[in-house]
Amino acid sequence: MPTRPALSGHGLSKRYGTQYALSGVDIDITPGEAMAIVGPSGSGKSTLLHVLAGILPVDDGEVTLGGTRIDSLGETKRSELRRTEFGFVFQSGMLVGELSAEENAALPMLLAGAGRKEAMAEARRWLEHLGLTGKERNRPGELSGGQAQRVAIARALAHRPSVIFADEPTGALDTRTGGETMTALLDAAAGSGAAVVVVTHDRDLAASVPRTVSLRDGRIDADTRAGAVVPA
């Protein structure tokens, strides 16, 4: 029996002016699945991620999470959804400079109303899981690029989302650190049961992800799953 998708997009179109960034994209992500979206610059990778995450509204098509349409929700509801169901990892971590690693990791939970003790404990647990024991009180400026990204991963996972969106999470890292960070992200997500959607322009990095969706001119060019190519 086929697994019900965690997140689906059907007939997704997005225009910037008269230019189509996405044009009729269909995509399903199953629970716990890890997927890389690749493609050349301007192919619509980040737009697809933002549309799926409810950051950008679509012009056409629909996005569903666990069978519920989310593209038609208002901004408040979509914000709540992003806060509770999704986690985000961005290119350079985008950590709050004034806060320590553990405070950064706990921030989404705190902003969502969690208590201080509970949020900090969860944040410390994830930092430890990601190999950052001893760095909890360091500020972002006192961490290496890879360590900062792992704090961002902890921040994305700490509230136990069902999908993690990562937009070029290794873009600012060297190859080795990038690989380690990607492994940490995938392992951590697998451990929590969250699906992962990674946007990257690095084909080698994408190869470490079980499924790769290739975009070109706003359309899916190829969808590769564990070595088999699924026709778009």
Place this chain on the structure above:
Amino acid sequence: MNSFQLALRVLRTDGRTRVSAILIAVGVAVATALVLLLVSLPGATETRADRSAWQQYGEPSEDGASLELVASEDVAPDGREIQRVDVAALADPSRIDLPPGIDSLPGPGEALLSPELADAVDHTPGSQLGERFGANAGVLGDDALAYPEQLVALVGHAPEDMPSTAMPQDGFSPAGRGADPMLGLLAGVGVVVLTVPSMALVASSARLIAARRERRLAAFRLAGATPRQVIGMVTAETAIAAAGGALLGWAVSPLLRQAATTVPWDGGTWQASDFVLGAVPTVAIVVVVPLLVVLAAALGLRRVLSAPLGAAGGHTPKPLRWWRLVPLPVSGVLFAYLATTASSQVEATLLLVSMAMVIGSLTLAGPWITAAIGGLFVRRWRRPSALLAGRRLRDDPRGAYRATAGVVLAVFTGSMALTVLPSIEGQAGALREYTDGVLYVNADHGSLQRIAADTNDALARYGQDERAVTIGDAFLGDENALARVVDCDAAEQLLVVDMRGACEGAPGVYTPYPDVSRDELTVSAEFGQPGTSLPAAVPVRPMTTTGELAPEAIVDPAVLPADFTPNTGTVAVTSTPANVDVVRTALVSAAGGLPVQSRQARLDGQVSQLDDLQRVTVIGLLAASVLGGCSAAIAAAGSVLDRRRTFGALMAAGTPVRVLARALRAEAALPALVATVGAGVAGTLVGIGLFTMVDDGAKVLTPWLAAPVVLGIGVALIASSVCTPALRRVQAEPLADE
């Protein structure tokens, strides 16, 4: 491409730099307009004084005097001061040079009135006002008035009707008393108190693009630009904004001057032409203000010049040293000590120095206190807003405090003034010789009886029961104790003395000093002159004084030698609140120009001056608070924009704008609140100290003292108001944009 062209290109292409430049220009415009106005204030008071110089005494001229003049103040029924000039021509009136605004000299029994006074006379019964002056023979022009609504009467007399105290002059006084030193001092304080927040506004505006500019300049440096070239670029960029702002400030300064004409000072408002500033000082201000801004911008580049890659953010900052706290209590204790002990000029100067030290130490302690409060938040936080605010305050306490530094100075000065002024006001009119409600005229003996008789005729004509009493001046004994020659009952009614039932007995001498020797009791009409002995049978009875200027003795005229005549004296009349204006009219019309005085009039004069100071203080505080609020708001917007990518990411991850805005509002509002409340408390304490030095009397703490705190809350609200719009702006931008 030279520095200027580069700066223009950046301004054309970068919206945020453009916004920053516009805000810098606004800050410089405000500073320039304020300085232009404040610097013109002393000149404005001088212009006023020159215009109304004729209302004052000029140089005495015994030979060749063309007129005789008495200048005095009177009070209108509504409590406003009337400037009264009684004049008699000693030469052909057509040969007397008349001041601008006066077409002709009034003849005997005639008066020229200012428009406002003429209007008041038209709308008031003659017995209460109009009959003090005589027939209205015309109106004084604006050029003859200190301010448009001034109440002035130029009353004509025949020379023989003028009192002996009239001043013979060769024409009217052509020059005024010069600039008002009080307003000159206030203008100086205002330049500092209002320019500092304006400059803080400029600094906050520059901060809007600080991070972006640092990166751009660092890129230039890495590309091989020399420090001189980098300074050139920034100087050009800032100079364009600052010069534009200075010209804008100059252009809008007439509007500010127009607004300033409506603020009363020393009795009334101003004429627009009063605030004229010469070309040289105007050009100097329009050039110097932007130059200072450009200089500050160039000095602010030290970090880029020394570290082209820019300082990395996100490090745990070094805490501020504890010694920053030391100067505050030290200068505070020094100030308190000097305030309670200073008696010499040197100590008074030291007191002012210690006050400056208190202000300086606030600047040192402010960031430390800000950091300490931040630390408290970091340790005790329950919500992320407190954590974010606490970390920001702890990480950059100098920056957080700097945005409100201008307000600190204004609030400190304002609180101090608002503490001192009502306390002084509480002392106003305390020195008194006559009981409340008594109107009196001091005159020589030759005029006393005539003034009293004419007053009583007028009082009878007006149907009033009160009657004028003459009180002679005398000096008792070798010690020349001041005595007033008046009968016992009248003394008790008119003077601040308590005769303790002594009026029941035979007439005598009354004094609060029981050791006065009856054997040596002499009386003299002149201070220091040998006196005439009083008969040994004259009884000396005790009395007590109830006012600071009470006479040292009362001498009943019945006990004086028949040939004793006082040289000077007073005509005094009691009045009630219901008939005070009628009694005043009777006395004024009889006094022939001699000033009619009363405790209430003196009190009104003192209170009016203090009201002026209080009004100017509150206006200054308001202006400084608005400026401080704007600079704190711009600083808050800058701090949001500095972290736009982080906040953009947090919002993308679902953090509601209102939650982030709440955190940022706390971050923006806290330093402003801490700074203003702290400065308000310090200012109040210093004000109390200053007043203690002047007087040990009770300190009057009025609700006005809350004004700085209210304004501080206002500043905090203004500062925090931009957080939500700034976040919405960040939210609307593409996530990866920078």
